[in-house]
Amino acid sequence: MAKRRTNIHGREGIAGWVFTAPAMIILGVFLFVPIVMALWVSMTNWTGNVDPFGGGPNAAFVGTRNYTALFLQDGLARSNFMQSLGNTFYYVLLVVPLQTATSLLLALIVNEKFLRGRSFFRTAFYFPSVTSSIAISTVFLFLFSNTGAVNGFLKLLGIDGPEWFSDSRGLLHMFFGLFGAGDNPGWGQGEIFGRSLWDWLSGPSVAMCVIIVLAVWTTTGTFMLMFLAALQDLPVEVDEAAMLDGVSPWQKLRLVTIPMLKPALFLVITLGIIGTWQVFDQIYVMGKGAPAGTTMTPAFLSYKTSFTSNAWGSGAAIAFVIFLIIVILTWMQRRMMREDKTPGRLRRAAGLARLTQSNRGTASANLAQNNSGTGPES
Amino acid sequence: MRTRKVRPGSAALVLGACGALVLSACGGGGSSFGGAAKTQATGPAKLSIMIGSPGPAETNAVEAAAAAWSKKSGNTAKVIVASDLGQQLGQGFAGGTPPDLFYADASRIGDFAKVGNLYAYGDQVKSASFLPSLVTTFTYKDKLQCAPKDYSTLxxxxxxxxxxxxxxxxxxxxxxxxxxxxxxxxxxxxxxxxxxxxxxxxxxxxxxxxxxxxxxxxxxxxxxxxxxxxxxxxxxxxxxxxxxxxxxxxxxxxxxxxxxxxxxxxxxxxxxxxxxxxxxxxxxxxxxxxxxxxxxxxxxxxxTLVFSNCWGIAAKSTHQAQAVDLVKYLTSVDQQLAFTKAFGPMPSTVEGIAKFKTEYPDDAAFAAGGEYGQGPVNLPxxxxxxxxxxxxxxxxxxxxxxxxxxxxxxxxxxxxxxxx
CATH class of the missing domain: 3.40.190.10 (Periplasmic binding protein-like II)
Known part of the structure; x- marks a missing residue:
C-alpha cells in the first residue's frame, strides 16, 4: 500500500504525526515514562530517599527478587499478598455480577416509558456515583457501626446484628460451620502459595461484605447510565417485531434486549473488573485492612508497603502484578464474550436482530454484532 | 476493513522519542536527590516541624513552644500537623523535601536510620541526661539517633x-x-x-x-x-x-x-x-x-511497655544546627513539664521525671513503669x-x-x- 502512495500522501503521513505529537508527548511523559520508571523501581530495593536510578545500597538492582518474594518465598510479603489476593478475589466475584445485574435492572426500569417521574429516578439512582467515595464510606461507617442504623433495624426484627467492622469471620467458613465442619479441618490443610486451602476458602469476611455492599451501591448508578444509553440506542422496530411474533416480556428481555446490549455489557463488566481489582479509597477509610487483614487489597497493600514501610520496590512489584491480573482477566472475559462462543440460542437471537435491522434498513447501528471486530478503520 | 500498518520508520521515531524522555527524566531525577550531607545554611532559618497530634491540646502546646523559641532565637518555626504522620514523612523523604524536625516513633527508628533519613545528633544533646531506657530505645547501631521527646507507660x-x-x-x-x-x-x-x-x-x-x-x-x-x-x-x-x-x-x-x-x-x-x-x-x-x-x-x-517519640531531624535538612538548638529548647525541663501539663506525657529527662513524680503523685505508677518498661521493637x-x-x-x-x-x-x- 505504501508503495502506491504518492508524495502528497506521504506528507500527509508526516502531518499526521505532527498533529498527534502533542497528545503523544503528553501520554509519553505522564503515562509511558512513569510506567517504565515504575517497572525499573519494581526491580530495585529503592528505599525512597535517594535517586531510584542512581544505584547504591539504597536503590540497588535486585532483578526479580521483589516478584519472587510475592510468589515463591515463604515470608511475610507472600502471606500478606496472598491474603490480599484472596480477599479481592471474593470481592470481585461478588461485586461485578451484583453491580452489573442491579444496574441493568435499574436501567430497564428507568427506560420504561410508562414510568412516572423517570428523570427523578434516573437522578436518584445516579446520585451515589457523583458523591465522593470518601464521604459515602464515612456514612457507611456510621450506618454499620455497632449501634448504627443497620443494627438498630436488625434489632427491630429480633436479630442481634454482628460487629460489622471487627468481625473477621469468612462467610464461607460460617457456611461450612453450619454443616459441622470444625475450625481448620484436616481436608483444608493443603497449601497453595503458602496459604492453607481452608484460608483460601474463607469467603469474604463480614467486614468485607460491608465494603461489597458499598461498592455495589456507589457504582451501580454509573453503569446504569451506560446501559440506559445503550438501551435508548436500540431500534424500536426490533422490539415491535418481537412483540408481533408474540414473545413474552421475559423472552423479549432474554432473547432480544440482552443480546443486543452485549457491547454495553462488555464495557460494564470490563470497567467493573478493573475498578474492583484496584479498590483503594474505601479500604483506606474503612479500617485499612482490619480486622485480621481480611479487608486488605493488593492496591492498599502496595500503598502501605511503599509509603509506610518505605519498600518502594516491593510496592511497585505488587502494582505490576495487579496490572497483569487485570489484563489477563479482561482478555479472558473478551474471549468468553465473543459472539462465536455464545450459546446457540443467543446467537440466533443476535442473528434475528441483525436480520431485522438490515430488512428495515435502520441506520441505528450494528450494536449487536460489532463487538466481534471493532478494529481501526482507515 | 483496511487496517493501516504503522511504518517501521515512524515506530522507531516514536520509540526513540519516548526513550529520550525516559533518559531525560532519569537525569532530571538525579538533581532532586542530594547526597546525605546537605550544605548547611547559616543565619535565621525557617524550620518546619511535622507532628502527629491527637488533638488541639498538643498542637497548641507545640505551637506555643515553637513560637517562644522563634522569638528567642530570631528564627521562624512552623508547625505542620500531619493527618497520617508515617505516610507524610515517607512522602517527604521520597520527595527530597522532608520537614526539618518531626516526631519519630520509637518503633520506626531502625527503618529511618538504616536508610539514612535521620541526622544522628544524639551526642550534641546527651548532656540533658535522658532516661537510660529511652536512650536504648532510640539508639541504632550504637548511636543515639535523636532526643527523646517524652514518654508514656502502661x-x-x-x-x-x-x-x-x-x-x-x-x-x-x-x-x-x-x-x-x-x-x-x-x-x-x-x-x-x-x-x-x-x-x-x-x-x-x-x-x-x-x-x-x-x-x-x-x-x-x-x-x-x-x-x-x-x-x-x-x-x-x-x-x-x-x-x-x-x-x-x-x-x-x-x-x-x-x-x-x-x-x-x-x-x-x-x-x-x-x-x-x-x-x-x-x-x-x-x-x-x-x-x-x-x-x-x-x-x-x-x-510494662514504654511508648515514646523522639525529635527526629532530617538528614536532608539544611538547618540542622538551628534544629538541634530548637530540640535543646524543647527538651529543657521547664518546657517538658509545660507539655506534661498541656497534654499528659512524662518528661524524658531524669531531672524532669523527678519533678513529675512530686507534681503528679496520682500518676506515680506511670513514672514507676519507666524504670522497668520495655520499649517497642525498633529494628528496621x-x-x-x-x-x-x-x-x-x-x-x-x-x-x-x-x-x-x-x-x-x-x-x-x-x-x-x-x-x-
Whole structure:
C-alpha cells in the first residue's frame, strides 16, 4: 500500500504525526515514562530517599527478587499478598455480577416509558456515583457501626446484628460451620502459595461484605447510565417485531434486549473488573485492612508497603502484578464474550436482530454484532 | 476493513522519542536527590516541624513552644500537623523535601536510620541526661539517633466506683496474676467485664513481658518470639478470656474502639492504658473516677511497655544546627513539664521525671513503669512484622492458636533481621 502512495500522501503521513505529537508527548511523559520508571523501581530495593536510578545500597538492582518474594518465598510479603489476593478475589466475584445485574435492572426500569417521574429516578439512582467515595464510606461507617442504623433495624426484627467492622469471620467458613465442619479441618490443610486451602476458602469476611455492599451501591448508578444509553440506542422496530411474533416480556428481555446490549455489557463488566481489582479509597477509610487483614487489597497493600514501610520496590512489584491480573482477566472475559462462543440460542437471537435491522434498513447501528471486530478503520 | 500498518520508520521515531524522555527524566531525577550531607545554611532559618497530634491540646502546646523559641532565637518555626504522620514523612523523604524536625516513633527508628533519613545528633544533646531506657530505645547501631521527646507507660486503670461496688478495697489491688484474676472475677458482673484491653501487642504484650519474654533478645540480634515465656503470657490472656473476666475492646458488647472507651462507658471495670487516658477521660467521660496503679507482676516480676517519640531531624535538612538548638529548647525541663501539663506525657529527662513524680503523685505508677518498661521493637523492617502479629492477636478471643501465632512472628522477625 505504501508503495502506491504518492508524495502528497506521504506528507500527509508526516502531518499526521505532527498533529498527534502533542497528545503523544503528553501520554509519553505522564503515562509511558512513569510506567517504565515504575517497572525499573519494581526491580530495585529503592528505599525512597535517594535517586531510584542512581544505584547504591539504597536503590540497588535486585532483578526479580521483589516478584519472587510475592510468589515463591515463604515470608511475610507472600502471606500478606496472598491474603490480599484472596480477599479481592471474593470481592470481585461478588461485586461485578451484583453491580452489573442491579444496574441493568435499574436501567430497564428507568427506560420504561410508562414510568412516572423517570428523570427523578434516573437522578436518584445516579446520585451515589457523583458523591465522593470518601464521604459515602464515612456514612457507611456510621450506618454499620455497632449501634448504627443497620443494627438498630436488625434489632427491630429480633436479630442481634454482628460487629460489622471487627468481625473477621469468612462467610464461607460460617457456611461450612453450619454443616459441622470444625475450625481448620484436616481436608483444608493443603497449601497453595503458602496459604492453607481452608484460608483460601474463607469467603469474604463480614467486614468485607460491608465494603461489597458499598461498592455495589456507589457504582451501580454509573453503569446504569451506560446501559440506559445503550438501551435508548436500540431500534424500536426490533422490539415491535418481537412483540408481533408474540414473545413474552421475559423472552423479549432474554432473547432480544440482552443480546443486543452485549457491547454495553462488555464495557460494564470490563470497567467493573478493573475498578474492583484496584479498590483503594474505601479500604483506606474503612479500617485499612482490619480486622485480621481480611479487608486488605493488593492496591492498599502496595500503598502501605511503599509509603509506610518505605519498600518502594516491593510496592511497585505488587502494582505490576495487579496490572497483569487485570489484563489477563479482561482478555479472558473478551474471549468468553465473543459472539462465536455464545450459546446457540443467543446467537440466533443476535442473528434475528441483525436480520431485522438490515430488512428495515435502520441506520441505528450494528450494536449487536460489532463487538466481534471493532478494529481501526482507515 | 483496511487496517493501516504503522511504518517501521515512524515506530522507531516514536520509540526513540519516548526513550529520550525516559533518559531525560532519569537525569532530571538525579538533581532532586542530594547526597546525605546537605550544605548547611547559616543565619535565621525557617524550620518546619511535622507532628502527629491527637488533638488541639498538643498542637497548641507545640505551637506555643515553637513560637517562644522563634522569638528567642530570631528564627521562624512552623508547625505542620500531619493527618497520617508515617505516610507524610515517607512522602517527604521520597520527595527530597522532608520537614526539618518531626516526631519519630520509637518503633520506626531502625527503618529511618538504616536508610539514612535521620541526622544522628544524639551526642550534641546527651548532656540533658535522658532516661537510660529511652536512650536504648532510640539508639541504632550504637548511636543515639535523636532526643527523646517524652514518654508514656502502661498501668492498670481502675474504675473506683465499680471497685467499691464489688466490695473491694485498696488492700485488694492486685500484685500478681492470681490477684488480677480474683479481682477481675469479682468485678465481672452483667455487662461489665473485669478487665478490657486493646487487642494488640501494644497492650497484651505486657503479659509476655511479665512472664519474662519479649519479641527480640535484648541485643536486638535474635528473635525470642517463640519462647515458652511468651506463650505463657498469651496463655494467661486466653485463660482469663475463657473465664470471661478479660476481653479485648473489640470483643465486648457493644465493641469499643480502645480500652479507654470501654472503661469510660463502664463496659470494663479495669483497663491497661497509658498516660493519655487521663486526658481522654476528662474530655469524654468526666464523671468516671479512675485510679492508676502499677500493673501486677507476672512469674518473672514486673513488666510494662514504654511508648515514646523522639525529635527526629532530617538528614536532608539544611538547618540542622538551628534544629538541634530548637530540640535543646524543647527538651529543657521547664518546657517538658509545660507539655506534661498541656497534654499528659512524662518528661524524658531524669531531672524532669523527678519533678513529675512530686507534681503528679496520682500518676506515680506511670513514672514507676519507666524504670522497668520495655520499649517497642525498633529494628528496621519490623513495622509490617508487628502489624501482622497484632492483627492475628486480635483473634485470640475467637479461639486462635497462640503457639502458631508466635511461631509466625518468630519466622517473619527472623527474616526481617536477616534482611536488615
Amino acid at each position: 498501668a492498670l486503670v481502675i474504675n473506683t466506683d465499680l471497685w467499691a461496688a464489688a466490695g473491694l478495697t485498696d488492700a485488694d489491688i492486685p500484685k500478681d496474676w492470681a490477684g488480677l484474676e480474683t479481682v477481675a472475677k469479682k468485678l465481672t458482673k452483667g455487662k461489665v467485664t473485669g478487665l478490657v484491653i486493646g487487642n494488640d501487642i501494644n497492650r497484651g504484650g505486657v503479659f509476655m513481658k511479665q512472664a519474662g519474654g519479649w519479641v527480640v533478645a535484648a541485643d536486638g540480634k535474635t528473635m525470642t518470639a517463640d519462647s515458652p515465656e511468651n506463650l505463657a503470657g498469651l496463655t494467661q490472656i486466653k485463660k482469663m478470656m475463657a473465664a470471661g473476666t478479660l476481653k479485648f475492646s473489640t470483643d465486648t458488647k457493644p465493641a469499643a474502639g480502645w480500652g479507654g472507651e470501654a472503661f469510660g462507658k463502664g463496659i470494663g471495670a479495669m483497663t491497661i492504658e497509658g498516660n493519655w487516658i487521663r486526658g481522654a477521660l476528662t474530655k469524654d467521660f468526666p464523671k468516671v473516677k479512675a485510679k492508676i496503679v502499677e500493673l501486677p507482676a507476672g512469674p518473672a516480676g514486673k513488666g 523492617g519490623f513495622d509490617p512484622v508487628m502489624a501482622a502479629f497484632s492483627s492475628k492477636m486480635a483473634t485470640l478471643g475467637k479461639g486462635a492458636d497462640a503457639k502458631s501465632m508466635l511461631a509466625d512472628l518468630q519466622k517473619n522477625g527472623t527474616a526481617a533481621i536477616a534482611a536488615g
